[in-house]
Amino acid sequence: MGILTTYRLRLARKRWRIRAFRKRRELTPVVSRVMNIRASDLLLVSTIRNEKVRLPWFLRYYRDLGVNHFLFVDNDSDDGSREYLAEQADVSVWTTKHSYKRSRFGIDWVNWLLMRYAHGHWAVVVDPDEFLVYPFCDTRPLRALTDWLDASSIKSFPAMMLDMYPKGPISRSPYQEGQDPLDIAHWFDSGNYTMTKNPSYGNLWIQGGPRARMFFGDTPERAPALNKIPLVKWHRSYAYVSSTHMLLPRGLNFVYDEWGGEKASGCLLHAKFIDTFAAKAQEEMDRKQHYANSHEYRAYQEGMAASPDFWCKWSEKYINWRQLEILGLMSKGNWA
Amino acid sequence: MSVGFVMLCHTALDRAAQVARHWAAHGCPVVIHVDKRVRRRPFERMRRDLEGVADIRFSERFSCEWGTWGLVAATQAASSLMLHEFPGVRHVYLASGSCLPLRPVTELVAYLDGRPRTDFIESVTTEDVGWTVGGLNIERFTLRFPFSWRKQRRLFDGYVRLQRNLRFRRRIPKGLVPHLGSQWWCLTRQTLSAILESPDRAEHDRYFQRVWIPDESYFQTLVRQVSANVESRSLTLSKFDFQGKPHIFYDDHLQLLRKSDCFVARKIWPQADKLYRTFLSADLGKQAAAEPNPGKIDRLFAKAVERRTKGRAGLYMQSRFPKSNWENGMTAAPYSVFQGFADLFENFDIWLGKVAGTRVHGHLFAPDRVQYAGGETVYNGALSDSAGLRDYNPRSFLVSLIWNTRGERQCFQFGPDDVQDIAPFLARDPNAQISVISGAWAVPLFHANANFGEIRKEAARMQKIEAEYLDILRGANVKAKVRIWTLAEFVENPMEPLQTIIDEISPRSLRRVTEAPRMADLAGFGQFLQNLRNQGMQPVLMGDFPAGDDPRPQPSRRGRPYLVK
DSSP, X not given: OOHHHHHHHHHHHHHHHHHHHHHGXXXXXXXXXXXXXXXXXXXXXXXXXXXXXXXXXXXXXXXXXXXXXXXXXXXXXXXXXXXXXXXXXXXXXXXXXXXXXXXXXXXXXXXXXXXXXXXXXXXXXXXXXXXXXXXXXTTSOHHHHHHHHHHTTOOEEOEEEEEOBOSXXXXXXXXXXXXXXXXXXXXXXXXXXXXXXXXXXXXXXXXXXXXXXXXXXXXXXXSOOOOOOOEEEOOTTOEEEETTTEEESXXXXXXXXXXXXXXXBEEEEEXXXXXXXXXXXXXXXXXXXXXXXXXXXXXXXXHHHHOOOOOOTTOEEOOOHHHHHHTTSSBOTTOO | OOXXXXXXXXXXXXXXXXXXXXXXXXXXXXXXXXXXXXXXXXXXXXXXXXXXXXXXXXXXXXXXXXXXXXXXXXXXXXXXXXXXXXXXXXXXXXXXXXXXXXXXXXXXXXXXXXXXXXXXXXXXXXXXXXXXXTSOSTHHHHSOOOSOTTTOHHHHHHHHHHXXXXXXXXXXXXXXXXXXXXXXXEEEHHHHHHHHTOTTHHHHHHHHTTSSSGGGTHHHHHHHHHOSOEEOSOSEEEOBOTTSOBOOBOXXXXXXXXXXXXXXXXXXXXXXXHHHHHHHSTTXXXXXXXXXXXXXXXXXXXXXXXXXXXXXXXXXXTTBOOOTTOOSSSSSSOEEEEXXXXXXXXXXXXXXXXXHOSEEEEETXXXXXXXOGGGOSEETTTEEOBHHHHHHSHHHHHHHHHHHTTTSXXXXXXXTTSOOTTHXXXXXXXXXXXXXXETTTHHHHHHOOSOHHHHHHHHXXXXXXXXXXXXXXXXXXXXXXXXXXXXXXXHHSOHHHHHHHHHHHOTTXXXXXXXXXXXXXXXXXXXXXXXXXXXXXXXXXXXXXXXXXXXXXXXXXXXXXXXXX
């Protein structure tokens, strides 16, 4: 990498940081309990809109992993999400009516909260339908992982998105508040992912899974990206560039080994496809606030209208992280 | 009171205190050294915590940066204090703050009582160690290291390089033979005091102060001078990963640790409550007086290191994406690619599946859709049959298919009518067994019901594509197992090549192939080629088929005229 590229990326990083700094004015605190954050706390940052149904399980899941404090940006919910979050003792909430799209799909807001509150902390950045699974997550808390990463001088931890879906049409098994969405959507595609290296940012570009299989057969280049780096030992000079797919400085994107070995990695179980999805897709279509002119949602809507069943006879039923490791979707690396 | 513990602590002081208390309660004196870099408050808390406990002492504090002399100075001070304060101690056991006893203290005492004059210290000559990271073995003793390896890596490396280039060498003091080994040892009073009270100690200390990582060499080297009975192994179970960092034990290692029969393990995660609760409890089950046997744990960690350095062959995923030539297996398993066979033989796939007992696909790279075996639309691992998805990244498609079907050999047809992008990858992959009957694509054309002008054009196109493919297969850096026959050669004697291929696919089936696939009718094929020539197209890839002289397979048993023997 030449000096010129380095400098260009440095400018890009500064630009994203300045942008995030300016977007801070869009956030109005609802409840701020940030003074309770202790130096060693694990943080979680998330942007939500009308996710009341999902939140109880989401909070429970990450509390069980050992997250100490949650930082939420509420993008103008009207279903009581904001009020619900404000009641939680380990949650700080900001709200905004500004455009999700013009905040680069929430990432400017997230960058700001990270810059302001997560400096020196391990931070998880996920959506409310994403559930982090990492090696030994059934026996070791998240803190064990971050301690190990610290000891190994690793600053970012990758977790590929794994789209989960139910068997049969998604509208068939309704989701109840507080329920584990993986009770309903526990099937996934085990081996139809494609990956290429992004030469400028160094991250891997992973696509595939049920969404590509069902909706993007003719336009595979438009299939959603599945590579994510949701767990980072944050420094205030870092910035997420595009969702949590890639970061700057680019060294944080080198979460894969290029010399034949396997680094440690996890998976983000993406329980998007439950019965709340159809309504969500419609709403997002109307708001036109999503990536690439909501192309993704348009494709879903067309697909959903026909026969919304992702399941096929080669779908795998989710059991635990060890299964994902054996299938080669994640790896323990040298953690044992 | 035959064994005393020296503990070097720098973090998780509460856990260290808990272990110290455990040892003291079982009658073993403990001397604790706390890193000078630990702040006053946590240190005072630990002191207060252990105030009432008899037989616990705190030694003079040194700053212990990794790889520096401070660790040795701390050990010396604490050991001296131990020998001085507790005259009853016969063995001194050096442990860290993140060590945990796995067996009752009485068992350790009994074990040491049985070996009253043995020094347990790993001590290996520099030529024999395989575990040093960074390639510094003997150079640890002959170069100077004024820069911090952790904080000034570039200066460190540069200075080492400079000294190498200048052939700089420090003189090793007379009589010393450099030895290395784990820093966690258990020495007898005699040995330890001989080292600490040696008349040459000042000289030794001065020398070792500038040795790289002296805590792995000071006692390990000097013990050879004074001890008559060195048992070169550590009583502490401590495993290192490929970067030289110690592996950490968690709650889920409980059963492994129990079965290891080791006396002390490090390093324990401070929040492994279950481990601390179990191993520090009073009613730790009495075990037979077994020798330490960390075999299982060794294997576990060896596997982790192998996974980190070599990975799983043929796997491409979010945290393993090898550069070209570093794949250590471009695909997960051997597979076979057949070109021209399905054109020449009728129902070749069914025949092959039966004879070789493998999965036989059609043209996986057909332009319209992926032709999986059995006409499936979705295949193993939920791979789609969409040509668009496949052609978006043909390489990912193929390696995924081979990875998903580990344990079952895959065969597929390939041909000039298919999407050719995958060809260079196939040629480079040592797992690919590629068999080509060149020019066989002309057989379906020969049978086709189409205008000759179209056939001629099609033939020219196919020939061009296949010629390019063959060029790739004949390239210089081809790693695949490639076999190429011309159509004429193959028709002459089809059984032998078929047998060779089948033997390679399933080497264990010793049966000869008895039933041969049925060959397409080639009567008039020579004339067909001549017609192409007459139209101005030169068919070259199928070999020599004289017009009018039709290839006649040896007539076999009556009634099955086209059966090839």
